[in-house]
Amino acid sequence: MTVRETLEFDVLIVGAGPAGLAAAIHLRQCAEKAGQDISVCVVEKGAEVGAHTLAGAVLETRALDELIPDWRDKGAPVQTAVTHDEFCFLTENKKFKLPPPPQMCNKGNYIVSLGRVVSWLGAQAETLGVDIFPGFAAAEVLYDDNNTVVGVVTGDMGVLKNGDKGSNYQPGVELRARRTIFAEGCRGSLTQLxxxxxxxxxxxxxxxxxxxxxxxxxxxxxxxxxxxHSIGWPLSTNTYGGSFVYHLEANKIALGFVVGLDYRNPYLSPYEEFQRFKHHQAIASLLRDGRRIAYGARALNEGGWQSLPKLSMPGALIVGCAAGLLNVPKIKGAHTAMKSGMLAAQATMDALVSDNVATDITDYDTAVRNSWIGEELRRARNIRPGFSRGLYLGLANAALDTYVLRGRAPWTFKHKPDHTQLETTAKHKPIDYPKPDGVLSFSRLDNLAYSGVNHEADQPAHLRLREPVRAVEVNWKQYAGPEAHYCPAGVYEYVDDEAGEKKLVINAQNCVHCKTCDIKDPTQNIQWTTPEGGGGPNYKQM
Known part of the structure; x- marks a missing residue:
């Protein structure tokens, strides 16, 4: 039996993103105000705070203003105010300007590197006495005899690929707490459990x-x-998605592409669509004399109001993108994530003061839904699902919902699971993507070198197949191996074995933790598990 070290805290926060760090900071603020000494621990699987944080990002400072009103004086890396908004429809050769929807008007907002903002938030939390442990992945939830969450166990370090303990083996640590907050971000593994x-x-x-x-x-x-922001080319009109191009200080441009994972064509590659997008004359003109300096990919929640789970359970709460608080029409989630962290901190502090730590704090769930987070998500709830019937009907519905109904429609559209929307190859033709030119467009492996990704070579693979036979019998034969198309990091490859038969090779060391495979696999056969702490990408400058 493995003997583990145990550390105890009043509050444990899993994930050092905007939500988790806002919760940690506000907990210490509330404790100081109440004259209480509350110990707060944040555990983070990235090698450093901000390493796994990836977003566009345009930041609405509403929550930051509430959390740290003097953030400007404290040197927050929030400097580039938005001066000009542009929204356009692209065809292959032309760009048509459209009036930006109200949700995309960014007056008063800032273009930021969210990784740098999160790193700064981490420093603010530590100044207030928060203990932050980067490089430790939470791998297991701890429960007591009453099925109350009482903490987590971090993953073992130094386990070899064959399961044996290496010379540098260290067992995971039990982090126990009176209250736990799950702030793992989109599709968090423990949150799913x-x-x-x-x-x-x-x-x-x-x-x-x-x-x-x-x-x-x-x-x-x-x-x-x-x-x-753009919509249209290179995506077909029945695939939801679009681009962002954000101009930062110091001669930097952040650009990217978002594709809804409810797409139907198994041959579609979001990565290749992005590479093709950069060759549009409106984008290529910005990049031709430049150089790419970083790359990354991440899944994001788009379910909104109608997909919000219950946010509380005995002993624990869920905050931020782990809960799915992204405002899709705004393309923003950091402000709602931070606000949810603050609401969770207040609810947690009240429970600690009253010694009511084992119960289900349903007041937090109610507080989120009744706050400006809930108001934003309720008003936006019908815009994203309106595009399930195609681009033009989606735009018409968005205009009706925004300008006429103002988010108060007497109906609510529903979502379907993304993996059920993928159709077989019998209904589609292969997409002929152009080869990368090495100037504007790049191969996956070429770009991967700019993600900072690193995993210990001899650790067990964290990407596993529940039933290996399905990879060929279902995914390859019916869907042409979609994981090789949708993965942005070259993790999945179908190759010929010695007998000339197809087999799936999983290059887990390439994984950038985007979680797309965990979401889109048509039979939900791929299981994303927690790799050794400190591994994965490093997005701090992104």
């Missing part, structure tokens, strides 16, 4: 997702403060 255990998704729509793929470029064409 507790949602299932406590039936937290009963009564709500299935969550729906997108994949966002991003590159950071250095180019003299950058115009700090300029924001561009």
């Amino acid at each position: 507790v949602m299932k255990k406590y039936n937290l998704t009963d009564g709500c729509c299935p969550q729906t997702y997108a994949i966002g793929i991003k590159e950071l470029w250095e180019t003299s064409a950058a115009e700090p403060g300029r924001v561009l």
Whole structure:
């Protein structure tokens, strides 16, 4: 039996993203105000705070203003104010300007590297006495005899690929707490487990997702403060998605592509669509004299209001993108994530003061839904699912909902699970994607070198097949191996074995933790498990 070290805290937060760190900071603020000494621990699987944080990102500072009113004086890396918004429809050769929808008007917002903002938030939390442990992945939830969450176990370190203990083996640590907050981000692995255990998704729509793929470029064409969003080419009109191009300071442009994972064509590659997008003349003109300096990919929640799970359970709460709080029409989630962390902190503090730590704090769930988070998500609830019938009907519905009904429609559209929307190859033709030119477009493996990804070579693979036979018998024969198309990091390859038969090779060391395979696999055969702490990408400058 493995003997583990045990550390105890008043509050344990799993994940050092915007939501988790906002919760940690506000807990210490509330404790100081109440004259209480509350110990707060944040555990983070990335090698450093901000390493696994990836977003566009345009930041609405509403929650930051509430959390740290003097953030400007404290040197927050929030500097590039939006000066110009542009929204356009692309065809293969032309760009047509459209009036930006109200949700995409960014006056008063800032273009940021969310990784840098999160790193700064981590420093603020530590100043207040929060203990932050980066490089430790939470791998297991701890429960007491009453099925109350009482903490987590971090993953073992130094386990070899064959399961043996290596010379540097260290068992995981039990982190026990009076209250736990899950802030793992989109499709968090432990969050998925507790949602299932406590039936937290009963009564709500299935969550729906997108994949966002991003590159950071250095180019003299950058115009700090300029924001561009596009729809249309290169995607077909029955596939939801679009682009963002954000001009930062220091001659940098963040650009990327988002594709809804409810797409139907098994040959579609979100990564290749992004590479093709950069060759549009409106985009290529910004990049031709520049150089790519970073790359990454991440899934994002798009289910919104109707997909919100119950956010509380005995002993624990869920915050941020782990709960699915992204405002899709705004393309923003950091502000709602931070606000949810603050609401969770207040609810947790009240429970600690009253010594009511083992119960289900349903007041937190109510507080989120009754806050401005709930108001935003309720008003936006019908826009994303309106595009399930195609681009043009989606735009018409968005205009009706935004300008006429103002988010108060007497109906609510539903979502379907993304993996059920993929159709077989019998209904589609292969897509002939152009080869990368090495100037504007790049292969997956070429780009992967710019993600900072690193996993210990001899650790067990964290991507597993529940039934290996399905890979060929179902995914290859019926869907042409869609995992090789939708993965943005070259993790999945179908190759010929010695007998000339197809087999699936999983290059787990390439994984950038985007979670797309965990979401889109048509038979839900791929299981994403937690790799050794400290592994994965490093997005701190992204």
